[in-house]
Amino acid sequence: MFVGIDIGGSKTKGILTDNNGNELSFKEIETKKTTKEIDDDLYQLIETLATSATVSKMDIKGVGIGTPGPIDKERGIVLKAPNIPALYNHPIVKNLETRTGLRVFLENDATVAILGAWWKENVSKYRNWLMITLGTGIGGSLIIDNKIYTGQAGNAMEVGHMTIDLDGKECPCGNRGCWERYASGPALVELAQSYVKKQKGSSVAVRAKEEELTPLLVYEEAIKKDETALAIFEEYSTYVGIGIVNLINIFNPEAIFLGGGLSQSYRVMLPTVKRIIKKCACPGFKDNVILYAISDPLKIPAFGAAKLAINATGS
Numbered sequence: 507m508f509v510g511i512d513i514g515g516s517k518t519k520g521i522l523t524d525n526n527g528n529e530l531s532f533k534e535i536e537t538k539k540t541t542k543e544i545d546d547d548l549y550q551l552i553e554t555l556a557t558s559a560t561v562s563k564m565d566i567k568g569v570g571i572g573t574p575g576p577i578d579k580e581r582g583i584v585l586k587a588p589n590i591p592a593l594y595n596h597p598i599v600k601n602l603e604t605r606t607g608l609r610v611f612l613e614n615d616a617t618v619a620i621l622g623a624w625w626k627e628n629v630s631k632y633r634n635w636l637m638i639t640l641g642t643g644i645g646g647s648l649i650i651d652n653k654i655y656t657g658q659a660g661n662a663m664e665v666g667h668m669t670i671d672l673d674g675k676e677c678p679c680g681n682r683g684c685w686e687r688y689a690s691g692p693a694l695v696e697l698a699q700s701y702v703k704k705q706k707g708s709s710v711a712v713r714a715k716e717e718e719l720t721p722l723l724v725y726e727e728a729i730k731k732d733e734t735a736l737a738i739f740e741e742y743s744t745y746v747g748i749g750i751v752n753l754i755n756i757f758n759p760e761a762i763f764l765g766g767g768l769s770q771s772y773r774v775m776l777p778t779v780k781r782i783i784k785k786c787a788c789p790g791f792k793d794n795v796i797l798y799a800i801s802d803p804l805k806i807p808a809f810g811a812a813k814l815a816i817n818a819t820g821s
C-alpha cells in the first residue's frame with residue numbers, strides 16, 4: 507500500500523492506494539500557513555488515511571508527495587513555493603520520515619499530476635503530450651517520446667511563470683506578467699471582481715454580495731448563460747489559450763490534458779481556448795493537437811504521488 511499526497515496552494519489531498527491504483531481512502535484538508543502546521547497535518551493525514559481504510563500503518567510501503575516547486579528532490583526540500591511561502595527551504599521529507607518511520611519521496615506537483623494522468627487516464631496512444639494544471643497557480647508537465655521530461659533538477663515546465671506581458675502584473679516569483687497572474691484560479695477571481703464593480707446588476711455581482719466570489723460561482727452563472735459570467739470566462743479563457751499557444755509552438759504535442767480545479771470549468775473555457783489556438787498557433791502545429799480535461803482533477807495528482815512512491819520503491 508502507498509500514500510500519495512498532493513500539496514496545493516489552497517488544499518492538500520491524500521490518497522491511500524494498493525499497488526494497482528485502487529483507491530482505499532481519500533481525504534482533502536486545508537493547506538495551512540506555517541511549517542509546523544503543515545508537518546503536523548501531513549502526519550495526521552497519513553494516520554487518518556490508514557484508519558479510514560482500516561489498515562495498519564505498518565503496511566504502508568512508501569509516501570509520495572507532490573508540492574509546488576521548484577524542489578530539490580535529492581535533499582527532499584522545497585526551494586521556493588510562491589503560493590506556500592512556509593515551504594521555502596523546508597525539509598519536508600526528513601521531518602515526515604522521522605515522524606512516521608516511512609520512506610517519503612518528493613516531486614514537483616505538476617510531475618505527480620502527469621504521473622497520475624499517465625496511470626489513470628487513457629493516454630497510451632500518445633508519445634508526446636503535456637499536461638497543464640490550472641489551480642491556485644499553473645503547473646506544467648511534459649512527456650517526450652514516452653518519458654517524463656523533468657529538466658536538470660526536476661523543475662522543468664514552470665509554465666505558470668512564462669512571461670506573457672513584459673510590463674504586466676507583479677508575481678510572487680519576483681517577475682512581472684507571468685501567465686499564472688492571468689490564467690490561474692486567483693486570477694479568474696481578480697478578473698471577476700473587476701467585472702462585478704462595473705456590472706452591479708449581474709447575477710455574479712448579486713451573488714458576490716452574499717457569498718465568496720470563487721471560480722465555481724462564476725462557472726455556475728456561466729452555464730446559466732449570465733452575460734457577465736460568460737464575458738469573464740471569455741477573457742479568462744483567452745489568457746489560458748495564449749499560454750497554450752506558446753506551449754504548442756514550442757513542443758508540437760499530440761495532446762494537451764487540462765487538470766487542476768479550474769479544469770472542471772472546461773466546458774465553458776474550451777470554445778474560446780480552441781479559437782485562440784486556431785487563430786494564433788503556428789500552421790502545421792495546431793491542426794492535430796487534441797485538448798482534454800482529465801476525468802478526476804481532484805484526485806489524479808494524489809494518485810500520481812502514490813505512483814511516485816511505487817516507482818521509487820521498485821514495487
Ligand SMILES: [Zn+2]
Nearest residue numbers: 667677679684
Ligand atoms: Zn511568476
